[in-house]
Amino acid sequence: MLNLDAKFHPETAQYTDENTEAWKLISLCKASLPSDIKRTAYRERIWDGESVWVRQYVVGYLKVPGRKLADELRSVLSTCKEYEVPDDGRTSTILRPSPPPLPDGPDVITFCERLSGKAIRHQCTLVLVRGNFVMQVDAAASNGDLAAGSALIAKIAPLAVAAFEKAA
Numbered sequence: 402m403l404n405l406d407a408k409f410h411p412e413t414a415q416y417t418d419e420n421t422e423a424w425k426l427i428s429l430c431k432a433s434l435p436s437d438i439k440r441t442a443y444r445e446r447i448w449d450g451e452s453v454w455v456r457q458y459v460v461g462y463l464k465v466p467g468r469k470l471a472d473e474l475r476s477v478l479s480t481c482k483e484y485e486v487p488d489d490g491r492t493s494t495i496l497r498p499s500p501p502p503l504p505d506g507p508d509v510i511t512f513c514e515r516l517s518g519k520a521i522r523h524q525c526t527l528v529l530v531r532g533n534f535v536m537q538v539d540a541a542a543s544n545g546d547l548a549a550g551s552a553l554i555a556k557i558a559p560l561a562v563a564a565f566e567k568a569a
Contacts, residue, residue, distance in 0.1 A: 402444060402446050402457060402459065402564065403446065403455075403457050403538070403557070403560055403561060403564050404560075404564070405448055405455065405557070405560070425437055426458070426460060426470065426474075426528075426535060426537055427474055427477075427526065427528065427537060429474075429477050429478065429481045429484065429493070429495065430477060430480070430481035430484040431484060431485075431487060432477050432481070434470050434473040434474060434477070435473060436462070436465045436469050436470050436473060437460070437470060437473075439462055439463070439464065439465050440460045440461070440462055441461055441462060441463045442460070442461035443458065443459065443460045443461070444458070444459050445457065445458045445459075450543075451543060452542060452543045452544075453540065453541070453542060453543065453553055454540070454541045454543065455538065455539070455540045455553070455557065456537075456538070456539045456540075457536065457537070457538050457561075458536070458537045458538075459534065459535070459536045459537075460534065460535045460536075460537075461533060461534050462533045462534075462535075463533065464533075465533060466530075466532070466533055467508075467530030467531060467532060467533060467534055467535045468507055468508070468530055470530065470535050471507065471508070471510060471528065471530045471535070474510055474528060475510065478495065478510070478512065481495055482494065482495055483495070486516065489518070490518055491516045491517060491518035492516070492517045492518070493514045493515070493516055493517075494514065494515040494517070495512055495513075495514055496512065496513040496514065496515055496523075496547070497511075497512055497513070498511055498512065498513050498525055498551040498554065498555075502525075502527060502551070502554050502555035502557075502558035503527070503558045503559075503562065507530075508529060508530045508531065509527070509528070509529055509530075510526075510527075510528040511525070511526065511527050511528070511554065511558075512525070512526055513525040513526070513547060513550060513551060513554075514526070515547065520545065521545060522541060522545035523541060523542075523545055523546060523547040523549075523550040523551075524539055524540070524541040524550060525539070525540050525541070525550045525551055525553065525554035526538065526539050526540075526554070527540075527554050527557065527558055527561060529561060529562065529565050531565055531566070534565070534568075536561060536564075536565050538554070538557055538558075538561050540553045540554045540557055541553070
């Protein structure tokens with residue numbers, strides 16, 4: 402799990418929650434990733450500060466390689482450009498951060514979403530895979546700005562890579 406306290410304090414001082422509830426990995430365009438139902442271990446951590454919101458979710462699979470889930474996500478992203486967020490009333494438009502916080506590759510996927518409803522907010526996502534593990538990090542700046550959200554995920558990306566390499 403990420404430790405953001407050193408690099409993000411006081412932004413993450415209002416650390417809110419850590420749990421082991423089962424959540425779905427990315428569900429864009431109302432499409433769940435087929436292999437995600439085979440998850441066997443999971444952990445979530447959320448930081449909710451005055452200027453940032455960060456959610457980290459790490460999932461382990463006994464018999465599914467992380468790259469299979471990454472390929473399923475890439476398939477959804479290739480056709481998913483906009484969708485209604487279930488039970489939320491907002492519309493999500495998929496955006497690619499420019500430049501991405503890490504180069505896209507077989508083990509890295511990055512994208513942002515513009516969430517339109519009563520207000521427009523942006524959330525950026527980094528997905529890393531290693532062996533049979535997948536780490537998803539979602540980040541948003543409290544002002545809802547795309548540039549701030551992209552900068553935040555870019556600041557978190559090297560920390561996520563280092564934590565993931567150390568653990569998996």
